[in-house]
Amino acid sequence: MTVESMSQTNHQERIGVYVCHCGTNIAGVVDVEEVARWAAEKLQRRGVIIARDYKFMCSSLGQELIENDIKELGLTRVVVAACSPHLHEQTFRTACARAGLNPYLCELVSIREQVSWVHTDTAAATEKSKAVVAGGVERVLYHEALEPLHVPIHPATMVVGGGIAGIQAALEIADAGFPVYLVEREPSIGGHMAQFDKTFPTLDCAACILTPRMVSVGTHPNITMLTWSEVTDVTGYVGNFTVTVKKKPRYINTDLCTGCGICWEKCPKKVIDEVFEAGLGYRKAVYTPFPQAVPKYPVIDHENCTYFQKGTCKACEKFCPTGAIAFEQEEEYLTLQVGNIILATGFDILDARRVAQYGYGRYANVFTSLEFERLSNAAGPTSGNIVLRDGMTVPKTVGIIHCVGSRDRNYNNYCSAICCMQSLKFAHLIHERTGATVYNFYIDIRTPAKAYDEFYQRVLGEGTIFCRGRVAEVSDVALNPGEEGKLVIQTEDTLAGRQRRIPVDMVILSVGLEPRQDAKEVAKLFGISCSADGWIIEKHPKLDPVVTMTEGILVAGCAQGPKDIPATVAQGAAAAVRVLARIQQGQISLEPVRASVNEELCSGCRICNGLCPFNAIMFHEDRMVTEINPALCQGCGTCVAACPTGAITGTVFSNEQVLAQIDGLLMHNVEPGPLEPAAPA
């Protein structure tokens, strides 16, 4: 429907207003036709010469509507009332540009996220929509024609985290011919996947498929691996980040080390390996976490090394055939320039001790899923023999408890996505290797991906017993015959509708995935945000899952949320492609939101000088005026707000624009009588 203004006036601005139905998303609550009719009538004195409503403004037909009006009616300003500018601002700006109108003369106001989706009363929502449109019209009068800023993209990329997501991303970019820095805080890349024995549902050996990738990373001419290192500082912006990386001392001269392994053979200090072996095995004070580690060089664990703690020992140094031990090493800081950063920092597992009723830490034979991965791994502490914690007894019955700490408001409310399949994999492995009776205690079985449900059916066919219901507790209390010396799982079988006590030899807790303990600090370091759960927030959950809200910072793998290996690899590759596209463009255009100083008005008071965290503001002592460096300015506008003489102005969010929008939102521009729009500055 179209409403043309009754009388054409001679305003210098000719504004078109476009109200979107968004199907029923907006039109279901807001009377969109009334909004358009009202705008045409009431805002006509403000320069609105046409107002239309349309089913989907973002469709190509909707965009053409605007383009035609620009050409045919000579529009000089466009206001679209539709969804959030974070979604479609670019769409409508591009449409304007196609029709020859400077894209910054278009304003998108939200009547979906801010009106129809959050309000229910049609009358009130329609009134609010009018106010929002009026605000947009008033504001757009003060828009200026601008050109986007172009920023060159540094061709190097940093990937943080050397698990399978980071490995995939690094290889994709490096194979395309661009340099990558891969930062990993552990001594070797590989991440959680390197700890696993088999991968579901195909039961490929994790090491067999991962090791070649790790070797490729290690030998790739375009990849600089920075293991045993952590990012400590990030400055700059998309295209041009400066990252400081702390290289922790390895106490090994990697130029001399051959990775022969004599040092860890001779090291007298044995410690529990809490990281790679998940606390289930031992390592030495000088160690590589696992035989296929990349790089092959060990590290000396300062906390546990006898020499560092007591001043004598140096057994490793005595026996090292190449003289590679370097106790004198200190931490080193590298400053690196990169254009984009991919965060692939992974996950932690829930601390099973928090779920006290399952007895982890109190009962020897309660294991976490990660412990079981090591237990079943041929390279693990038991060489893949599935045994109880005494190191030798093979269990005859095993209970696997699903959803430990997941789907539970007392711990994590979300589904950890991988535990069902992981538990089924365990059931299969136990059955295959020990012949034990396996019970799965589950709430729901979730097997939605390719070949997953078929795997479930296979495990069902193997005779694994499934008991539906959340387990109440695990105890070693024998109340009935047959329970002596066993762990008893107490649960309500909700399909049978009764309480059951099931004695088992071994309990495996399929613990949920959690954001890294330091996820919040990492997010702060890189200037991005985490959800309430602690996972990194993506730009759009469906359409832009590997990009964060901060330009140039991308995310891949479980850092963004729990997911399985195929999804993790897909995200790693996707993030890499997004980065490659940027690098190949060579530059990126940015919103021209910048502050600038009118030297005529600047009184030299220097109030603004201390306000800029980006050091974009400098003061010219000779002329006693302040100047803003547009290359450093990030456009926050704090100095604009602070300037007492109004000498600093900010594009896109000028005082005039904001004040005019306030007037519009308060409907000052509607009633009564005629008023010429103030001439844009």
Added chain:
Amino acid sequence: MDHTPRQIFAMIRADMRDAVLKSNTPWHCVSCYYCTVRCPQEVHITDVMYTLKSMAIREKRYDETIAPDFSQSFIGYIESYGRSFEFGLATRHHLRHRLLQTPAAVPLGFGMLTKGRMDLTPQRIEHIEQLQAILSRALELEVS
């Protein structure tokens, strides 16, 4: 217990009001609060059980009478004296519901008396009329 707590909740959802209020399940609740702290949806199950009990009492919908009678005897003493009265409660409850087992309970009662752990007469609080006024106002609020 004729239904598991889970079944009770399923019955509530299925709007089986009569069957829920007739069930003896809430009367088997010992208020150990395990369910409340373990519920993944943070349902205050123990409190729901209390509510079901009081609804059943109000509508006189319970089939088995032992537990409701015990609770009612217990609060009867509170309303009369302001304190619980174990001797009265135990004898009244036994004579009413466990006449046949009463001889077996005699040693326990005797032990309680000889060890000075039970009084033959109730203790009454000083301002019982104040408490009664409060409780009757509360009852008005509950039924209104």
Added chain:
Amino acid sequence: MTEPFEPVIIGFTCNWCSYRAADMAGTARIKYPPNVRLIRLMCSGRLDPMFVLKALSSGADGVLITGCHPGECHYLVQNYKALRRYLLLRRVLGEMGIEPQRIRLVWASAAEGVRLAEEITRMVEEVRALGPLNWPGRTNGHLEALEQAAQQAEGEPV
């Protein structure tokens, strides 16, 4: 019977956290009263106290200022500057006889749609209870205000 008083509240949001919180409230279909009308700024640090005075003098019954949580500002520390201005502004407005509940600062991260909606609801209730802002010289929709504002916007500092 007179219509119940419905306040108008102008809300300032920052582009990175609180505007996205508002988007998230929308996406999640969380409901809040329609009395609040939002303006997007790049950062809560952009908030010129003049904006608040302008809104109150032109018909708003309350002003909501929102931004990223302390320590989470997209521009590192600029929300602390907003906080400072907010505290000062509240004092000034207090001396002008404006109830402190009419101006409210809320931190909301991009994930806190629910929280933002709750804060909006609470503020609308409080301001509704206070009644219309009774500020001498307030223009309530008259055109002089616009002209004055336009003059102001020409560059006169407030």
Added chain:
Amino acid sequence: MAKYIFYPGCSLTRNARAYLDSLVAINDRLGIQLDEIDDWNCCGATEYMAIHTIGAWALIGRNLAIAEQQANGSRTVMAPCSACYLNLAKTDSYMQKDAKLNEQVNAALAAGNLHYSAGSLEIRHLLDVIVNDVGLDAVKAEVVRPLSGLRIAPYYGCMIARPDPEHRWDDVEHPMALDRLLEALGAQVIDFPMKTHCCGGHMTQINTPVAYDLIRRLVHTASEYRADVIAVLCPMCQLNLDAYQPDMNRFFNTNYQIPILYFTQLMGLAFGLEPEQLGFGTEFVDARPALRRIDIEVAVAETPAGDAAPKRVKKVKEGLPMPRMPEDEETS
């Protein structure tokens, strides 16, 4: 002397006399002063709530209202009975969170010219006060006769750590406060897996087979762990496990003989007080054999080490390492 507003509860005046006597006996040593709530009434146990909900809240509210008037220099109400503690704490907590409930309770209290401002008092259990206010170091300093050699099963029962409306306890499933306190007395504290399972509550009156089974699993497990004594902190738990232990034995044809003692009685013993002052002798399951074990120190030392060691094998030398528990982390 730290002052506490004291809510004894009905049981302490009679059936749990031993609890009150032993508490009074150790008071001074702990620096605790008890200021009993005037004319307090029953908390309603688990019964009142089953009949009239608002009545139950108001019944408890009367105690809180009187305590609030009485608060002078202390706003902490201390209850030694878990059910009383929970009823008082829950009422205060729910009144704070639920405006309508708060209004209704105060409307009822107004009929007795009383009023309670929710949140004005702090409701705590005796164990909490001893462990967190007095402190384990102060307790240790008073120990003159360590309970070395006495194997104690610490039993908390349900209502002290659950539902824990004000988050006063370290864990709702596996709290450690009583364990640590008993360790401070020098006793050998077993890691009692049933420490927060139900004692049977009112089931002894309603359905004896169910009650006996609940009692049996506690006593049986304690016996499996070779406990000499079960330490309790609630009169209901003591009554069920002690007075009904002989009946339960008859029912199942078993012969458990585990004395059930209040933790305050054990503290008194460790502080060197005479058993008579501490209410010993009122228990149904004779505590004397267990007491003899600690009085005759030599006999304890002669016990073969293997006998005293826990039956369960926790760690085999060459086995896989156990996960580290928070306690280990604190000490390491």
